[in-house]
Amino acid sequence: MKRILISKTRKLIGEKVKLAGWVSARRDHGKLIFIDLRDRSGIIQTVVIPDKEEAYEAAKKIRHEYAIEMEGSVKERPSGAANQELTVGNVELEVEKIKILSKIEEDLPVDISEKEMKLNLETLLNYRSLTLRNERINLIFKVYSELLRLYGEFMRKEGFLEIKTPKILSSATEGGANFFKIKYFDRDAYLAQSPQFYKQAGVGIFERVFEVGTVFRAEPHFTTRHVNEYVSLDAEMGFIDSFEDIMNQLEKTVSFMFGSIKENCAKELENYGAEISGFKTIPRIKLTEALSVLENKFGKKTEKIDIDPEGERMICEWAKKEYNSDLIFLTHYPSNIRPFYTMPSADPQYTESFDLLFRGVEIATGGQRIHDLSQLKENMKKHKFNPEDFKSYLDIFRYGMPPHGGWGLGSERMLQKILGLKSIKEAVLFPRDVKRLAP
């Protein structure tokens, strides 16, 4: 007999079926043994009766999280006994055969059958391959898979081509100190912090490109919003009229993703008590205006024209009150805190750039890039870089590079803030931080 998914049993009352999955719960009522079986499609209650001797003997020994196979008949549960909490609460399996596929080696170090696991983050991550089986935690990554799908779907619809760019670079460009160094055969190389230069090259070829790829940041941060390896949802587009075009495109993209998540992941959002609202536009204010708001409404003064994490939280709080918006664009960051390739504004102290904040955290950063070769070289020098070190990057601009720009959107931060997770590490399957390289 071929194994079927638990969710299919709903409509197979009276039929013999074979199921497989993990033991989520086991209740020994003396005569009857109840086993809740869980597979990727849901959970079903199964009943083992003493008459089925072999199955009954097996059921006595079975413990939580054993992987097992079961054959039996699907029975309708009396309507009073239907369990709304189970995926297929209207039926149960009357077990005839049990095959143990894989046991557990010792007692489970954590109880993953709890609705909401109250473990500290370290424990949660140390037993990751077990804690991820918890139904609630599991849901996080169903939303994530959907989020990845939606990004690709929308970008293609908007005429963006999916590309994959190299993650090993010959030099630590973009000027950060935050590059991981690697030994590449007989020389040194670096891990990409972003696909920036390559997606710009992509514009010169395909006009519109997007990439879903891992990026690496050697930042020694210990916060709830940093990991050292994350998946960036990048895009870059050519023939723009101004950097507003980029914000418009990102706005449409996030609007589509949120609207679809709301619809397609309703169950997951409900479980997390999470709400996301559809929207048409995202408010846009200049960074300097945001700093005035911080000073006037929150009494927070800043010395430099820049915003810190606390300021970002406050501005989001303000945007929620002022515009009833979970999202806000801050624009026109000063040129001295943006990379050398950022397009200067009419007032060259500022740039045609933006950050997108969502519920207190920056989830995307972007802007228009300089497309004129000599302007780019000049700006490099202003930023204390030597154009000689950027030969292959500069080549892109020698053959008719149109006005362009794009963004990098942090997929895990977006997920974290959609579900209201405390730390970004909860939004990563196997997170990497300064101290953690395992599991």
Added chain:
Amino acid sequence: MKRILISKTRKLIGEKVKLAGWVSARRDHGKLIFIDLRDRSGIIQTVVIPDKEEAYEAAKKIRHEYAIEMEGSVKERPSGAANQELTVGNVELEVEKIKILSKIEEDLPVDISEKEMKLNLETLLNYRSLTLRNERINLIFKVYSELLRLYGEFMRKEGFLEIKTPKILSSATEGGANFFKIKYFDRDAYLAQSPQFYKQAGVGIFERVFEVGTVFRAEPHFTTRHVNEYVSLDAEMGFIDSFEDIMNQLEKTVSFMFGSIKENCAKELENYGAEISGFKTIPRIKLTEALSVLENKFGKKTEKIDIDPEGERMICEWAKKEYNSDLIFLTHYPSNIRPFYTMPSADPQYTESFDLLFRGVEIATGGQRIHDLSQLKENMKKHKFNPEDFKSYLDIFRYGMPPHGGWGLGSERMLQKILGLKSIKEAVLFPRDVKRLAP
């Protein structure tokens, strides 16, 4: 006026439009200047007449690959003058305004307007951001984008969850010498050769997972089928009955991808003179049988039970004749040339493993994995590994790990062989090899 795509002009005869793109060709006929304008949607012929003085002056100076914007009226071309080679051969633009967005700095080092560029691979790659604009080369990456999309679409349809796993590992496991070493803060770490351990963990959580991700191989190879960084299409599935289930799943996946590429990329395939045929099944033979074929039909003897690249080419040639199949599974590789986690066959000298060959090259490798903890530890020791070094990997197997297996499918090799490209490097936007880290 808002810019529209060239492909839209087909149905806008008589209308005023604004277009933007690159100059693909320019023909100065004394009175009339013809400019072929190219954007991501296609190419259109435009005509500039002396009456439009400013535009005419601009058109005189314009050179190939300038990025420009044009306004004008869409005119139907007399049916005799229609150019079937252009995307919108039925219309042309009568230009009124031209705006130069970006010039070229010097003469183009290579002529990218040729139908088929006859450059050696090094030149092709050195001027990558320019050569990729060539219409024919460009097509490669449209097929690639589609290939990535199709893999995701099919895997989801089959109940696989998309995951993203870490690329930085604490130890160079899986036992290869071919790991790149990185400096991770105050310690050493390694770049992942494959998501193997993490996708197996994924099975214990989600049953079925897939990943599209970059992997890194420090192999000092100089061949037409190796690059040191590539995008692997991975999958892993639990609750299998035998390793045939994995081959069945991979067969369905590749069949879907080929069928859809044939349909959705007909133009691209035609340009490359490439044909791919639909299929239902892929022939499967044991590696030892393949070696007999090599000896009997090709006079090629091998000392070890293993197959080299020449043997793979021959077997594919044979499969084409014998089964009229471009694909063939070789199965049951000896355990001494497979990783320690590979499930042994009934005869433990062999394993429940396979390679999938396509037109002379291995494009996928996979098999069933050991799911029993003590068997796994024993097998590690046989392969001269110390289970102590694999603590967090072994944790996966302590809590009910079902029978499982999966594959890694090389996306660029698949693309290379679909289009009949000579080197895999032509199938990578910006390839990385032992010597090349730029552009």
